Amino acid sequence: MPDLQLSSPAFEDGEPIPEQYGYTEANVNPPLSITGVPDEAESLVLIVDDPDAEEPAGKIWDHWLVWNVDPDTEEIPEDWSADAEGAVEGQNDYGEHGYGGPNPPDREHTYRFMGYALDTTLDLSSAADKDALHDAMTGHVLADATLEGTYAP
Secondary structure (H helix, E strand, O other): OOOOEEEOOOOOOOEEOOHHHOOOOOOOOOOEEEEOOOOOOOEEEEEEEEHHHHHHHOOOEEEEEEEEEOOOOOEEOOOOOOHHHOOEEOEOOOOOEOOOOOOOOOOOEEEEEEEEEEOOOOOOOOOOOHHHHHHHHOOOEEEEEEEEEEEOO
16 A cells, blocks of 8 residues: 655645745645545545744644545645635634745744544534644544645745
8 A cells, every 4th residue: 555645746845835835925825745545544634834933933833734634635726725625724823724824933944744644534623723633633543644845034
C-alpha cells in the first residue's frame, strides 16, 4: 500500500511558499495534492501550523484546521471552500474559521501542512481548536504526511 503523501504544485517540500498565500496578501490556501490514502480511511484531516511562532507568539500558531474531508479527495484547489465540500473548518489562531496564511512577524518561518487519514469521521463543532481536534483523532490515525514550506516577512 502506498504511503500517504501531501504535495503542492505551488511549492516543493522545504521551499518558499509563494507570496500570494500570505495572510496580508491574497490569503488563500495553496493548492494541495493528496495521494496514498488508505482504502479503509473514512475521512481526512488537514492541519497547517507554524512551529517557529513559538518564540514571538509564545505558542505554535495554527493557520488552518480542517476535518471530515472526503477520503476520495485527491486535490484541494487554491482558495478551497471546505464547507462546500462537506468538511469542517475549525478556528485558527487569528480567531477566524478557515485558512489564515503565513504572516511571520520577525523572520522566515517554516509552515507545516500535515495531512492525516482517519478510520472515522469526527463529531466536532467548528468552534474546536487544535487541542480538541488532536484529542478526537487519538487512536484513529491510519496514516499521516507532512509538507513544509517557508515564508519570510
